[in-house]
Amino acid sequence: xxxxxxxxxxxxxxxxxxxxxxxxxxxxxxxxxxxxxxxxxxxxxxxxxxxxxxxxxxxxxxxxxxxxxxxxxxxxxxxxxxxxxxxxxxxxxxxxxxxxxxxxxxxxxxxxxxxxxxxxxxxxxxxxxxxxxxxxxxxxxxxxxxxxxxxxxxxxxxxxxxxxxxxxxxxxxxxxxxxxxxxxxxxxxxxxxxxxxxxxxxxxxxxxxxxxxxxxxxxxxxxxxxxxxxxxxxxxxxxxxxxxxxxxxxxxxxxxxxxxxxxxxxxxxxxxxxxxxxxxxxxxxxxxxxxxxxxxxxxxxxxxxxxxxxxxxxxxxxxxxxxx
Numbered sequence: 001x002x003x004x005x006x007x008x009x010x011x012x013x014x015x016x017x018x019x020x021x022x023x024x025x026x027x028x029x030x031x032x033x034x035x036x037x038x039x040x041x042x043x044x045x046x047x048x049x050x051x052x053x054x055x056x057x058x059x060x061x062x063x064x065x066x067x068x069x070x071x072x073x074x075x076x077x078x079x080x081x082x083x084x085x086x087x088x089x090x091x092x093x094x095x096x097x098x099x100x101x102x103x104x105x106x107x108x109x110x111x112x113x114x115x116x117x118x119x120x121x122x123x124x125x126x127x128x129x130x131x132x133x134x135x136x137x138x139x140x141x142x143x144x145x146x147x148x149x150x151x152x153x154x155x156x157x158x159x160x161x162x163x164x165x166x167x168x169x170x171x172x173x174x175x176x177x178x179x180x181x182x183x184x185x186x187x188x189x190x191x192x193x194x195x196x197x198x199x200x201x202x203x204x205x206x207x208x209x210x211x212x213x214x215x216x217x218x219x220x221x222x223x224x225x226x227x228x229x230x231x232x233x234x235x236x237x238x239x240x241x242x243x244x245x246x247x248x249x250x251x252x253x254x255x256x257x258x259x260x261x262x263x264x265x266x267x268x269x270x271x272x273x274x275x276x277x278x279x280x281x282x283x284x285x286x287x288x289x290x291x292x293x294x295x296x297x298x299x300x301x302x303x304x305x306x307x308x309x310x311x312x313x314x315x316x317x318x319x320x321x322x323x324x
Contacts, residue, residue: 001240003165003293007196011040019105019110023047023066027122029056031284036063044116046103051218057133069106071197078109085137092268108133125171131297146184149173149295150192151281160248161267162199167192168269168284171277172295179221183228190236193268203229204247204266208278210256222272237261244269244280 018035021122022028023045029052032043042172045052049068053061069075074182075097082105083096099105104125110116121130131147140147155164169189174181182205190201207222208214219241226240239262246263253264271277 003152005008008038008040012038015039015041017042017044017115019046019067019107019116019119020042020125021046021107021119021121022123022125023103024051024055026055028123029059029061032059032064033059033259038063044110046110057079061188067106067110069101069103074115075100078106078113081113082109082137100294102133104129104312105133105137108137112138117268127295128198134297144184144188146177146181147173147186148185149297150189151167151285151294152197152296153284154293157285162197165197166248166267166269167199168271168281169286170271170274171249171281173274175274177273179224180268182225182272183232186225186229186238186268187232187236187311188270189270190233196241196296201236201266201268202238202262202266203238203270204242204262205229205238205270205272206244206247207241207272208243209241210246211241213256218272221300225270239263239266240270242266269316 001200007290014144020028020043021034026046028044030095035041035043037060040092044067045061045067046067046069049071074298079093079097079100080300082100083091084093086096089214100109104121107116107121111119119134127149137146148170151171152166152167153161153166153168155161155166158164160166167189170177170185174185177185184202186205190203193199203228205222207219209216209219209222212219222241226238229238230234234307237248239257239260242253242257242263245252247266247269248264248266253260257263271280
């Protein structure tokens with residue numbers, strides 16, 4: 001069973017209601033049909049009913065709910081709540097009404113109010129547009145100071161990670177995290193690994209140095225972040241700073257970091273900055289016999305405060321993301 005098969009199986013068991021704010025986008029429509037037909041979740045398309053149905057010719061949306069915002073009966077109350085949340089930032093009732101008519105913001109308010117369990121977007125919106133409403137309306141989960149992103153990399157070569165599964169973070173959100181932010185990214189990614197995949201995290205804090213083999217302030221940042229992770233959650237297996245080969249290849253790990261519980265067998269790679277993380281995941285994604293799913297964004301809570309948010313890269317080698 002592959003990664004996405006396992007995630008779908010878990011999703012069917014709980015059958016959550018998922019808002020799809022890009023309701024008239026062709027791939028989103030097809031995904032909604034599949035999700036409903038396979039019982040993976042209860043998809044809710046957000047958008048103009050006529051526009052959705054005109055683009056859905058040939059699709060069976062009989063089991064898919066459509067929310068037409070002006071006709072929903074909730075726009076006024078949602079706008080009022082949004083105004084209360086943002087009035088200290090200069091929000092006016094009129095601007096709140098206009099903003100809440102945006103499906104991205106409306107979907108986030110559905111999650112906040114418990115009308116949806118999660119939201120999936122990103123087919124036509126960049127990551128920033130998917131995160132902004134969530135950060136304004138839902139904010140971060142308790143105890144989480146940084147919203148970040150992680151990609152679930154599924155490798156055909158099973159000797160790496162957990163049977164070929166490795167989480168990469170942060171690859172989409174924070175350009176240059178400091179040591180404290182890097183540590184928070186590591187801790188929240190570990191929670192995602194446990195909640196979403198049932199993995200026992202083994203975290204490698206990546207650098208161009210392993211255990212002082214190079215001296216630089218960038219290396220110092222990663223070493224400091226490693227110590228912060230240990231203090232934030234002593235139960236986590238974490239090591240750093242580690243080069244990528246020391247993190248992944250058992251022989252190299254034993255040589256460069258002997259006695260480490262992580263070196264050579266890491267299943268979570270924490271990159272030192274966004275340039276490294278984004279370049280790294282895209283290289284692995286596009287190389288033969290590898291794929292990437294995500295980004296999922298640890299730190300944004302759904303109802304009940306389980307922490308996982310999903311703006312989606314809909315590229316051919318990526319599967320759909322899963323919220324909560």
